Amino acid sequence: MRTIKIETPPPVMTHHCGGCTHQPVCPSAAAADREAARIVALHPEQGWSLLCNGLVQFDDTGVILPDGRAVGPHRPTDSPSRG
Numbered sequence: 001m002r003t004i005k006i007e008t009p010p011p012v013m014t015h016h017c018g019g020c021t022h023q024p025v026c027p028s029a030a031a032a033d034r035e036a037a038r039i040v041a042l043h044p045e046q047g048w049s050l051l052c053n054g055l056v057q058f059d060d061t062g063v064i065l066p067d068g069r070a071v072g073p074h075r076p077t078d079s080p081s082r083g
Contacts, residue, residue, distance in 0.1 A: 026052040029066050 020026040026037035034053060041050035047059040054066035060073040 020052050022052060029053045029055055035063065 020037075022038050027033045031053075034055060035051070035057060037051040037053040037055065039049045040052050043049065044059075049057050051057055056064040058073075061075055062073045063071045065071065
């Protein structure tokens with residue numbers, strides 16, 4: 001009989017490094033301006049960046065929140081035009 005080891009994911013962090021040391025402090029992942037946080041890991045060849053507050057931001061403006069929820073792309077051109 002074979003045993004399979006299942007690893008549990010790490011705990012969700014509010015900030016990538018346990019606390020933002022940037023000045024001014026980066027917005028939290030729950031803040032309305034959360035995408036203004038500084039980039040801590042950049043992967044343009046794969047189309048994503050890790051922000052200081054734990055968000056994974058994609059080139060199409062979609063994000064994955066630190067708790068695993070996804071937020072779809074939101075470009076200004078997606079809103080209805082005013083006539």
